[in-house]
Amino acid sequence: MHPASPSIEEVDAVVIGAGVVGLAVARSLALAGHAVWVLEAQAAIGTGASARNSEVIHAGLYYPTGSLKARLCVQGKRMLYDYCAARGIAHRRCGKLLVATSPAQLAQLDSVMAQAHANGVTDVVRLSAAQAQAMEPALHCLGALHSPSTGIVDSHGLMLALQADLEQAGGMVVLRTPVQRVDLAAQPGARHTVWTHEGMGLAARIVVNAAGLDAPVLAQQFAGLAPRHVPAAFFAKGNYFSLAAKAPFSHLIYPLPEPGGLGVHLTLDLAGQAKFGPDVQWVPDASDYQVDPARGPAFEAHVRKFWPGLPPGALQPAYAGIRPKISGPGQDAVDFCVQGPQVHGVAGLVNLFGIESPGLTSALALGEAVLEAL
16 A cells, blocks of 8 residues: 555656666666666665675676676676776776686686687687796696786776766666565556655656665565566675785686686785685575684685685685575576566566676676666
């Protein structure tokens, strides 16, 4: 039941969620001429997965050929570097080394390189152990791939720039405004009604669910969306440990991928501080962001495979993020789900499900993909 005389405001488009993807989508809609409101449940933009990741600009090496992850990562990477350069957003094209630390992994390097080339990432080169160690003397490996177009970005600076573009184009971000439900219009061209926690209604022709971890549970509150179009949500926590001292590396160092993630890798922030992670810890919900110090020894063991010189006890619990997955433990990873009217039959609605890594890299390309889906 709604209030007897609800306050309803008309707007072209509502984007639910002000993470990096929601802001990029809202910016694309605003630049295409739509009046856009972004509704964010929290008191600030980008406090969910957007604030709790590696801040890596991924090259697009691993994803299946033709998948949205492959296509949007490669396209988004190009757009992101151009955007950062144009807007003065802090970033660095530092490159990464993907390393094999056992003889069995050498063949995997070849398959990753073939996959990268199939995805259009043709700057990846195979290195011998000696070539990799010439680039990173502290590194131990039997062989490596060098991905020169991998980088790092100030994700919060990126989100502030996206918000500024959105507002300059006439859009707005409304904080502390959780969405309770959406009444979807049955007739094409009619307006959907987005109800907030205060009983305010927004009548909009376009609704984009970019709620990240909450996207599936929110979609269950969309009256008029068939339940079969809402995937189950799974949550894979990724813990990070930081290094007390300065790391002797200038590139990102990655092991080969493992089920559920890309393995415990070394990333650098823009100040040169090293962090290690994320691991994969399946959790029942997205409520616990504490890093258990007891996970430290396992992290040290992972890191010592490629950095034998890691000093004992040098890793400290840092932070954790949670991946918004739509496939669970033991299941194959699934692609991004950009679910538009051609899938569910509701004009003007796009649901974004399972936008995990490389979501940050792909954000600007996802903005364009949503316009296409509409």
